Amino acid sequence: MSLNPYMPSLATIIETFDETPDIKTFRVVLNDEAAMRAFRFEPGQVAQLSVFGTGESTFVICSPPTRMDYLQFSVMRVGELTHRLHTLREGDPIGLRGPLGNHFDHQGMKGKDIIFVGGGLGLAPLRTLLLYMLDNRADYGAITLIYGGRTPEHLCFKGELAEWAARGDMRVELTVDNPDKLWSHRTGVVPAVLTDLGVSPQNAVAVTCGPPIMIRFTIQALAKLGFTDEQIVTTLERRMKCGVGLCGRCNIGGKFVCVDGPVFTQAQLKELPQEF
């Protein structure tokens, strides 16, 4: 085990498939079997994936710690590193540093109703917590997922969305901005669905992630429904390099998203200088 915090563990991609035209899911295992068995993380934590020669970037571990056959990452193709990642296939070597950052307070959420509000790839960090809760279903109250995308094609984890809807122990509400002929769910933006449903803040926690504009209007809609700042949880993204609070760039005021985040309550965000 290296003491060098910049030294990734070697890992291998064991499976990869497309979620949307520009989002791909990677399932990864550490090459060292003992290290893989010993790997512990909490829902919401992130890891740095390396393609040696191209660089390193931060992604949420979107599989739950209750399912440790592999670590799953869903990656949108946007920059140099993610373009390179998208060309990799089963059996290709990568590097992994993690887990990094804080996590969702799933202990504190026990016994409460949970409302997940996601947009696009923002479902990835929610997925890890949702699956964790489904694997410990008795510990939580009613679970609702409100999830939206630009078009049906842009929704992630499509197979699982149908599975979750069919479970009977959670509610799934899907919406898209631009439906196609086959679309049988809602049309419109996510915050509007939230308002439509009239979700109750009573003994509830809302966990939201998506594009910044969606998060902003979701938080406004939740506040209108009576959710307090402590009842609203979100995850932030920032450009990151080191992932361990040293390189400087992901600061918001005196906090570093890579170690003090990525998970924040709205109450915590309000305490920070407003630099989003």
Add this chain to the structure above:
Amino acid sequence: MVARFLATENLSAQAAAWARDYRLLAPVREGQAVVYRPWANNMHPFLGRPPTASPKEALLPQTENLLSFTYRKDHEDLTRTEVFLAEPVPSEPTVVLGLRPCDARGRKLLDRVFLERGVVDPLYEKRRKNTLFITVACERMENTCFCHWTGGGPTSEEGSDVLLFAVAGGYAAKALTGAGEKLIAALPEAGPAAQEELAAKLATPAEPGPAPDLRQAPQRFLEAFDDMDFWMDESARCLSCGVCTYLCPTCSCFNITDENSGMKGKRLRTWDTCMSAQYTLEGSGHNPRVSRAHRLRNRVGHKFCYHPREFPAPGGEGAQPEFSCTGCGRCIKSCPVSVDIRRIVLDLLEKGERP
């Protein structure tokens, strides 16, 4: 402890002697600048004025290797490659000659980030343990100097292993640490005249003049945070060139990038600058610090608000905060458009006073 004497004519020979046991970084004149260079024969260390660059290079090199990687084809299945990683080569024991008290204090502030914030950076830690500072006490304050605003002074001993005082014919050398004592053990004891001159200098150090009370600076910064007109004004001339951050003895932000050459390469750490728009530019195109005003605000905020809040001064509320600034004034002296961080801090204080 007896002061030693380093005669000006023996400076090069002594530097060469240190360079036999250590990697020696010595200040030399290059054109208009005074820069640190690894010792080479026939070099002439120049201690006449503060070096243009800070000595942070010794502890946090401008470029350093974090790891090396090698790809190898699998001979059984040529469509497959394997990757092998290697740790970087350890750093060598180093002596830095000719820095100033403000620079030596910068070492403590770098420690805050790399040793005390949370994760210990082992590359920094190794360098920190095997780097010695031979500092030259300042004879006078330049008009860009403000070390006394941030808790330092022209003869401050903090962070140095040896402190040199200019006396007739050379330098009186005062060891401040055990390692420093060993460094100057071979030098002759200072004669009575040099001793006397040193005693006089210690008794009446250069008078830095009055310093403003900066205790309210962290609070004033937060109050002004959302006033973009203020920050647009303060940053109107800024070119985002980043020279302030590169020359700063305490700026420690870095980038990590890969350098690839065929089947092998390195992952490098390089100095970065929060003055650059790329620094926070996200893959999506979103940038939380889109303008120079946002970026300059971050630099001032880090030094005069975020750092003192992260590392509160031991004296509590009323005490002088520890700023992430040693007042060396390089960012003022070398700024091509004369942005003056002192002015910004004073403007913040003044703004806070206004009803």
